Amino acid sequence: DVKVTQSSRYLVKRTGEKVFLECVQDMDHENMFWYRQDPGLGLRLIYFSYDVKMKEKGDIPEGYSVSREKKERFSLILESASTNQTSMYLCASTPGGRNLYGYTFGSGTRLTVV
């Protein structure tokens, strides 16, 4: 089974801190995604990557950046955390190519910014 592992389940950070959320997948997937999930708003795409060192903005990239130095790892960076970034963050990966539905999600990181 493909595993997508997010390094932290719960995280509490202070306003203004630089925050790193890590995601690792173990099945050589090409594509990786970062979402945030909020009540009433559903899943919103922040950034995604189709290959190493490639990144593309999703629907709500403001206040975030990403890094993909290795194929298996996709990091989400909050440059200066703010309280409106308190949310559940979900990482996902897919094999790419013609596999158009094989999204595998991690268990999520619940981030609280105080």
Add this chain to the structure above:
Amino acid sequence: QKEVEQDPGPLSVPEGAIVSLNCTYSNSAFQYFMWYRQYSRKGPELLMYTYSSGNKEDGRFTAQVDKSSKYISLFIRDSQPSDSATYLCASLTQGGSEKLVFGKGTKLTVNP
């Protein structure tokens, strides 16, 4: 208008009931349709997918797509308390990027 609309519920039913979860979509280019199930404090997991119009059955679950009305449905027969979760519909275009477009999710509770 959001590309995929889903009633957030919540929906509460007794054990054994037939559950109907529904979404509508606006993008005619969508060809792939998926249902994800998300248990509390977990990530979503793929439950079912269909290509274009038609039905697909898997045990107690049936996914249905009507492209003429742009309607996506998931039916759960003989619902169980273990089915209590949030259900998200999602759609994807063929030949386009691999970005899924999600509905907001419907929270379902099946009461014993």
